[in-house]
Amino acid sequence: MPLASARDLREVSLTEAEYRRIVELLEREPNDLELGIFGALWSEHCGYKTSKRLLAALPSGGRAVLQGPGENAGAVDIGNGLAAVFKIESHNHPSAIEPYQGAATGVGGILRDVFTMGARPIAILDSLRFGPLGIPHNRYLFQGVVAGIGGYGNCFGCPTVGGEISFDEGYSDNPIVNAMCVGIVPHGRLRRARAEQAGDIVLLVGAATGRDGIHGATFASVEMDSTSAARRPAVQVGNPFLEKLLCEACLQLNELDDVVAIQDLGAAGLTSAASELAHRGGRGVEIDVAVVSRRERGMSAYEVMLSESQERMLVVVRPDGEARARAIFDAFELHADRIGTITPQQRLRVREGRALRADLPLRALIDAVPLRTPAAMAPVRRAVEVALPLDDPEDALLAMLRRPNLRSRRPVYRTYDHQVQNNTVLGPGGDAALLRVAGTSSGLALTTDGNPWYTSLDPYAGTQAAVAEAARNIVCTGARPLAVTNCLNFGNPERPQVFWQLRESVRGLADACRAFGLPVVSGNVSLYNETSGRNIPPTPVIGMIGLLEDLDRRCPSGFQEDGDVICLLGETREELAGSEYARLQGAPLQGLPPRVDLDAERRLQGALLEVIHEGSVRSAHDLAEGGLLVGLAEAALFGRHGVRCPALTGQVSAAALAFGESQGRVLVSAPPRRVPDVQKVMAAAGVPVHALGVVGGDELQVGPAVRIRLDRLREAWECAWDTP
């Protein structure tokens, strides 16, 4: 058999050294199919070869954890005998090439990760990043992605309840599309995808297999260039209707004791799903590709094994249970092929009828992934003081509210069904979404966070800020943060500065999660977000869930009652670097991002939960991008109540007071008689409290300089997406 050529290796994205290692492990040359299988499982996307060592540092245990990383999704206890199953995943590369289908199948993939665990999906969140909309191609990507998310989630019947969108030049041509899904399952029905008994039957259920998505995993593991559009055939096409049927069937299958495991076919299709299923259970698997239903003629074994056709599942059943499983598929008119069996030897064997096409040890495929630790190099950074003028705060506030990064997201989220399933208590648009846990009095708070400018300035501090802000968002609803999922979107790790960003970011994530006592139970890594030599800003996205035991103790983010006193909790520093106001002013991105004081943050959040639960405050809104004036305007607009404040005072510049983005700050409103209670709790926690003014009227009034009617404020904030 001839040696693999350089071209063959490029096709499967393996290096020569990796090829030599394969030959060593097999003690022979792999054939084409075997090489393709190695390429897929040793890809960054499946094998995490660059990130695995770093990720080992993340805390993943804890009392509430029922399932940590390593399964289709993580799971935590949420009381009442129920578990929340959740994960976030990227679909950046496909979305860059074909935004509608890329985003749609991203949603489809994460839904499957959750319902294969036996959980009914109850919510979707999306974290999106695009280049400026002034560039037509970015607009095309933005519109396509938003339509794709809605198109899939709406048809499937899972509400899209939250997420975030930001715009920066660094994402031109390379959008970030991360989808998070949360599901609920009784503890006893939580299912793991592992096949532990030889002789069990492997069924392939759902869509027929086509040529779509071949090399998707390897495609997601290389940088993009001008020829990437030609990879469009590597983008899968979604069928949310079929997924809905698969979901209902899987939830019924999950009630059968004969069903051993359910595994979603995602990246690297059948290859990855079958290998992982068998490997987790310490067994092997033998597959006959000849019996796989196809939607195209003339597909080779290679194409069948590496197809990423969507809406497919592997179901492992005891031989006696096959008929019962099939009865469920028949009821949903779903097609199921009996493609193989679980074997005692830990090997992946692929047959095509009688011919043996591949025979590989699973340990070599999965455990022997050659890990890389690329060179890391910190950039030269200078501590630059960022000082900015503030001439007309009223104009500046209106301009800020119109900024694409700050304006109302309603034009997007009203295209998503955010109510189906009848559990959405606080929908999109506020700090965190809050969903009722059906059949209980408790709620789940859900959010995603990440600020690419802070992480660009300092990936360590920026990632900590994202964790802190996600937790603050959760706490503002009255819920207690419970667990974290994460998606690490970075450029090409072979560039020393990019690998340094990744390393620092993971370190920040680990340190912040430890400080908050939050386990990281699932996640995903998306590297090689590099287009024509340009790398995206470091983009870690934090997904977080929190638990509110008693929904009656929830807290809205908008002002509620005239006469309530508005208080600012936390400290405002001279921090404008990386802020939206700095971008409005055209200042270069430089300096140090806002400081993250994890200890102060913990004290603030603990005290805030206390005042919310004892009913001392009527609203709580996290201050984030845009700072204090924007936060005041948002709370006024959310709650449809005006604000009357004297001029802001403090030890910092006027610009930093109005628009600085110091972390660890929350705006609350409280009835006058409860203000002493708030002050007492905050004082005990060492959290500064500044009474800013009162709720009331139909204007936002801050000192003599800012006086804007709410309808004018709303007009600016709700401006159309294409407003420059």
Added chain:
Amino acid sequence: MKTGIVVFPGTWSDRDCAYALHDVLGEPVRYVGHRERDLGDLDLVILPGGFSYGDYLRCGAIARFTPVMEAVARFAQDGGLVLGICNGFQVLQEARLLPGALLRNASCEFRCEWVSLRVEQTWSAFTQGMRPGQVLSLPISHGEGNFYADPATLEVLQTNDRIVFRYATPQGQVAPQANPNGSTAGIAGICNARGNVLGLMPHPERACEALLGGSDGLVLFRAAVMALQAAAV
């Protein structure tokens, strides 16, 4: 009163409807599969929202051929109450149990938001006990809810008082800015000549508790209960 909730492949408001009727109102419900032909035990049949058969073709165009729709037609003819919500409304039109068509929203976008509806008549089975001009707040969630009927059909609907709900401002004024999808004459819901079959785009089952933003949907379900009780006396 016993309610049947029809489940087509791709239906997703079935569980929400069951929640509203059973968990909130305490009425007995059962799910009705798309292959079923016997609705004899039921008083009210709901065709819920969703994307029946994916709605890749015209919405509801495939669902109307299911065995259960023959049974629903007979059930309606016998005077049983039929309520089509969102996709269910589309299915009722495809099945010719209600006139008109639901086109793509004028915005060409899906819309999920709360809207205000003005009650236009109070003689049908689903509006008994309501006041004419009463405003209900209900959510919509659809991409194809732009009601269209030719002028002759519209005339019939109007003269026979079969326009049940129109999109309106919270103050009850039918106006273009209150019309979320471009529907002709702001029409959000219509009934058949006997008033026992209602189709509407908004989702009353999503508006059954203050916790989720409002409970005006109960007004509609209670009207149906009342109508059946009156018929039983």
